[in-house]
Structures are given as C-alpha cells and as structure tokens.
Amino acid sequence: MLIRTRLLLLGLATLALPWAGCQYAREMEASLRAAESEGLRAVAQTIATSLQGRSDLLYRSTGGQGSRAPAGPFDLEPVPLSPEPQLDGRDDDWPRVQRAWRTYGTVPRAAPEPALREVEPVAVLAGTAGRFLFVLLRVRDTGLVLDASDASALDPAAMGDRIWLGFATPRGELDQVFLSGWTTGDLRGRRIVTREFGRAEMADEPRVQGAWVRSPEGWTAELRIPLSMIADRFGVLVDDRARRGGEPRPMGSLAPGDLAPRGRLIAAAPELTSYLTQFAQPGVRIVAASPAGATLAEADALPLIAANSGAQALLSRLYRRFLDRAALAERITETERGRIDRIQAESAAAGRSSSAVFATSDERRMVVAAAAPIRESATGPVLGVLQVAQTADRWLLLRDRALTRLLNLTLLATLLVVGLIAVFGTRLAIRLERLRRASDAALTRDGRVHSAFPDVASKDELGAVARGFSALLERLDGYTSYLRTLAGKLAHEIRTPLTIVRSSLENLGTEPLSAPAREYLQRAREGSDRLGQILQAMGSATRVEEAIEGAEFVDCDLAAVLTGAAHGYSQAFPARRFAVVGAETACPIHAAPDLLLQMLDKLVDNAVDFSPVDSTITFRLVVPADSAQVAVEVDNVGPRLPPGSASRIFESLWQARVDRGDKPHFGLGLYIVRLIARRHGGWAEAEDLPDNSGVRFRVWLRRVVAQM
C-alpha cells in the first residue's frame, strides 16, 4: 500500500471524534430522558391518586363491583373513536387495534385461546364516539344470505343472516334488537314486540342503525346504537344461515336461547374525558385505561411533529439515520390506538408505576410515557391505569441540534486533518520518489557513479537518508575510480623493477656465459618481455583516458572512416573478411577520428579473437532518421555473450574470454570502447545476433559533440 494511502487511512481515524461526540450526546439524552421520565411518573401518580376510589368517574356503568373485575371473553371494551366512523359496513375508518377484538364461534367458550382468534368465524370490535356505541363485525362465511324482500321478517323461511344485539337497559330490563336486510348496504334495526295473546310483531327501532357489505372472507357489518339505551351489559350474536330459511348457527356473546347478554360493556364514564382534560397541557396526552390496558378516555394534546426544513433537516436526518439506529431499536413501538402499552398496563395492574420511551409507528415521533395504577383505596385493588405521555421531541430536538453541530464541526475537522495529511503525504511521496529516482540513476549505464543527491539540505530524516546515500555514493565513486586507476598505477610502479631486471639481463647477455646459462637467460628475457606486455596492457586504459582528454574533434565522414578502417583491417587480419554495410552515403560527424579508430581497433580485436578463421566481420553504419545520434555496429559470428554479461562487458577489468596465453588480456579493450563512446556523447552496448550465430556490438555516437 502506498504511504499516502496509509496516511489517509490514518487520517480517517479522526472520525472517532464524531463517534465520541455521539456517545456523549446519547448519554446526555439518556440522562435528560431519565429526568423527564421521573417527572412524568410523578405527574401520572398525582392524577392517578386524584382518581383513587372514583370508579364512578372512570366507568359509566352503574353495575357496581362488576366493572372492577378483569375483562372476560364476553366483555366488550370499546375503544375511543375519533372521528366517528361512517356507517358503510367498511372497516377502513376504524383504528387498527388487534387486541381489542373479541372472537366467537359456535361453541361458547369461557376464555378463547389466542390460537382460536384467527379461526373463529365472528370477530367483534366495539368503539365509542360521543353518545354512540359502534360495533364492527367481521364474519367468516361462505356468503352473505339476505332476507327475502317480499316476506315477513318473522317468516322463518324468508330469513337470511341476522345480527342480534342484546343488552340491559338503564331501567334494568333486558332488551334485544336485530338487524337484517334484503340488500347489502344499509341495515335496519328492528325488534320483536310481543302483543297481547303472545302475538309477535315487528317494530322498527330507528335508533339502531347499521350497514353490511360482502368481503373476501364473508361479510362485515358496522352498527351504531346510542349509549343511552344500554346500561352495563351488552352482547352481539350472529345467526348465520347457510341458505335462506336454513337452520341458524348462532355465534356471539348472547346466550343462544334467551339472547341474554353474557358479557359487560366496560365503557368510560362520560365525565372522564372532561376530568382528564383539566390536567392536559400542550404536548401532553393523558390516558385512562382499564387494568387490561383498554383505553377508556384520553385527553390528547400531543402536537404533530414540526417538520424540519432545508439542508439542516437533511443533515440531521442523515446523522440520525446513521447514529440513532441502535438507540431506536431499544424502544418499543407505541401500541395501537385504543390500548396502552401492555407491559405498562400489566405493571400498573400489579400496582407499580413505570415509564418508558416509545417511538410512534412511523418512527417520526418520540414519546415518553409514564403509567400509574388507579386504586380503589390506598392499598385496595387496581381500578384502572393512568398514563401520561409527553412528546420527547423537545429534548430530542435539543440533542439533535447539539449533535448536528458537533458532527458538522468534527466532520470539518476531519476534512481539514485528512486534507493536511493528503498534502503532507503527497509531499513525502514526491520526496521519496525523487530519492528513489536519484538512487536509480546513481549508477549510470556505463558504470559511473553520480553522487549528487536531492534533498540533502533538508533537516529531517529523509534529508539524513539522502545525505547518507550521497556520502555512500561518494565513497563508492572514490572506490571505483581507485579501481579504475589501479591498473595504471600498478603498471607504473612495476615498471621500474622490471627495467632493472631487463637491463640486468641485457648486460648479462654481453658476458661470456655457458650454454645452459644462455638458455636460462633466454627464458628470463621471455618472461620479462611478457611482463612488459602485461604492463603495457594495464596502463593502456589510463593512457587512453589521457588521450581522450586531449582529443581533437574535427568534422569528418564516419562512412569514410569505416570504409578505410575495414580496408586496413583486412590487411592486418588476412584470416578474416571485412564487410561494410550502410556506408554508401557520407555521414558527416564531428568527432575525433583517432579515437574512433582506436575504438574500432578494440572492437575488431575482440571480434577477431572470438570469430573462427575465414569468417566475415561486418561493420554497419546505422543512421536513424532525424536523430542526433548514429550507431556503428560490429558483428561477428562466434560464441554468444556469456549470460548476464551484456551490461558488464564494458566494465574495466572485466573479461570473459579464455586466456589463450599468447597475449595478455585485462578486459580493458571494451572499457576503452565505452570511454570513447562516452566522449562522443554516446554509449556502447552488446547483444547476441538475432539468429544467435554470434555477437553484435553497437556504439552510439552523437553527431555533434561539445568540445571539452
């Protein structure tokens, strides 16, 4: 990974700042919430205490003790309806309150198990709105069977599905009203009046109204009846018939025989709402509920949440989306309308007050709610539950504002830090890259050392590295130049003792000597001659370097030089043929012909040494179009270059050839080639011939070289 990338990743660590900020904001929120909850609990407790022993204020029933018993399976707990639903048989304007439904089957059960709720054919939901009791019925049926339109409602053969309402009147009598119809839509309420002599007669009951419609499962019906007709007992029964005039299948909370209501209607006292309203404040909702959690009455002043606007809202919503998720998950979604939270209700029914935070189902609104039990007396049984709810928007807003500000600031800081790190990293990377390039270029293609390094002046660690490199390269340069000149120096130092040996041998040769002594003398002479040749070869590089220093550059024709040289070599080396390619046209060049010839000498020496007798050595002049350089190639057949030697072959004292004993070699020839090529602004290279039949040496020369 690049250093820059790593630094940037490091810079991202500053994102821990907003995280820490969020943690802080959350803690702040939690403590605020705790304080708020505590206050709200006290309020709930106070109101609950004011209702202590006032079951008359809580429940409309005058039924005495019955109201306080827990709701049984036949008891209906109407939910507050607001607004009043339309009597059209449809349930779309009813609240979704799953737990307030009662279900009934053909077999009356004391306590329907939860599993039966779904399968039992009749489901009843009651609700109150103003002076009316509303009943919603969902009946699972093969079809809605209508009364015959032209027959008497009393004729059993004409009877279809029929809904019975049975209830106790305020005067304490039992009364029944039924609803049926020969069309879908409106239902008429009617009752059977028994006249004298037991004659039954139909009478319209205009106070009871309703409507039914078919539904995918069967049918639904909506009924309305004034609360003033009903005391505390109430029930619903459906006479379901498979066909008109068929045997009825009674299902509901009325006794099938006498149609007496088996359950209670647990509704709030009419004064309860106004009683609660006196405690209501803006932003607070007060709910009174039965111990089972069914809402009796509520004073609702929770405001709609104020929609945030603009970028601020967008940002804060974004933050909340990222950061509030975990927090939201801890909260319980506020239960459906008409019930208070079950856990709160249960704990209140057990006599404990509690508080909790809820999110509304759309998650847009936060509510903190406290519940307290309403008791019959200070230690008596629980009459109901009082819940006080308050919007949590106030401190949520506070937290959001702080959080948004914090996040904005820390994000800005992060951006700044990351930006600075990016700049710093880039600078660092550039410097490192420069160092790398300098170190790459420190050893040139021709083996020279450049010790000039960038950044040596800077005082930091990179500067130290650069200085270290520079010093190292200087030492290396010194060492290589020492090695380069070593041969020359050595040759010079050895020459004096060699001269002593030689001159002594020559003097000895003039003395009268025995035959064996002459032979020894001859051997010693040969040895000293060999030594002399070695010295000559060793010093030649130094001499060439000096010659190069003093070389004279003139305008000449490289093609003519090559042609002439080839002619000369063919006389000097009769055992080889020499060919010149590409020298047909003149190639003007500003160069030192003497040096060029020496260079060719060395190349030809090399080519002759490695090529078989009678082979051809080819000179080729390569003149690339619009190039400031020309190349001279010398090809010879013979062995290929030793592996890995192509770059080293031009180094001083490098040699790959097997010594043939006739002439000493120090690997200086090709080094001289390189020196001369460099003096001409070029370089030398070697490669195998494309068909691997031999070797090609190529020397690049600038056509115009600045004088030294």
Add this chain to the structure above:
Amino acid sequence: MKRSIAIVEDEAAIRDNYAAAFAREGYSVRTYANRRTATAAFATRLPDLVVIDISLEDEPEGGFELCRTLRNQSAGLPLIFLTARDSELDAVSGLRLGADDFLTKDISLAHLVARVNALFRRVDALTRPADGSGAVQRGSLSLDTERLQATWNGEVVLLSLTEFWIVHALARNPGHVKNRQQLMDAANVVLDDNTITSHIKRIRRKFQAVDPAFDSIHTAYGMGYRWLDPSC
C-alpha cells in the same frame, strides 16, 4: 678522447646497468643519483650527453628542473629523457624543455645505445658543413640523415630523434601508407598507438609552425599514415 655520458637516475640498479652498457660501448660514464649532486658536478664540467630520469628521489619532476638548468648552461648539449612514466604530459613537457629525445624505460639497452650513437653522429655532423649525402628531398621537405635534421622550405624544423625517423619513414616513399608498427620500427622505439598518434600530431604542429599551410601527413583511417607530396 672518450666521449662522456652522464646518467642521472635515482634507481641504483638501473643506473649501474646503463652505465655498464655505455661503458661497454667505449663511453666514459658518470652517474648521479639526484639533481643536487648532478648540478654540482655539471657546474664544473659538462658531459657530452646527458641521460636524465624525470623523477629523482624526492623530486617528482626533478629531471625537468635539471634539464632547464643544463639548457641554460649549454643550448647544444644532447639530452635524453628516460622515464617510467610515459604519459602524454611528461612527453610534452620534456620536449618543450628542449630534450632531444624522450624514451620510456621499456626501451632495450641496445636501442638506447643506438640512440646515443645517433645523437653523437648528429652532433658530429652539425660541426661539419653539409655535403648532401644521405639527404632526402621531397618537395619542400628535405631530410639530412647525417645531421638528423629536417628543413621545410629551407627552414629548420626542430624534430626529436623519434620524430625525425617517423618523418623519414613516411617521406622516403610518398603515398605509401605506413602503419604504426612500421613507424615504430623505423624510429627504433616501442610505443603504444596513442603515443604514435601524439607524435604525428606534434610533428604536424612543428611543421605548421613553420608553414601554416602544411598538410603533407595524411591519416589513412585504420591503416596508418602516408606522406602526400603535392609536387609529385
């Protein structure tokens, strides 16, 4: 009377070997190990020829110093530099100081003695009037092999012995290319290619000093050099 040769050489073994070789040839030889003793001796009496090593004991260029002193004493005294150092710079400096020849210690004793003999011949010839024998005339060039002297358009070109023999080898057969080996053989020296090249360069310069239009030594690339005589 025996001709006297002075050898100034700090290396005793070489000095004595040279002395023995010259003595065998019938010369009287005096040897000096450093500049101080040599200068002192030359102040009282000059030898007929001096062979000087360039680096003398603690003086790396003591030979040049001595040469300068001797040239002040005598302009015509034959002087040969002998050195282990064959670098270009040494050669140029030595000849500028007016040495008659400049030889590396690679040279064999026989060649050295031949040189000395040739120099003495030249000294002798210069004392006699020119008789034209052994002269080579090539256009503007005339070479006197007795006096080892070259003239161009009648003007003397001061060549060292080596240079003289190179010019002689070239001019004897104008138009013929002489390669480096042939030139070395002619001059009785063992030189490497670079030294030949610089000798040729110096010869051209010496002629050009007399005649700026001089262009008779032609380089045959890869082969050697030849003498071009515009007049023939």
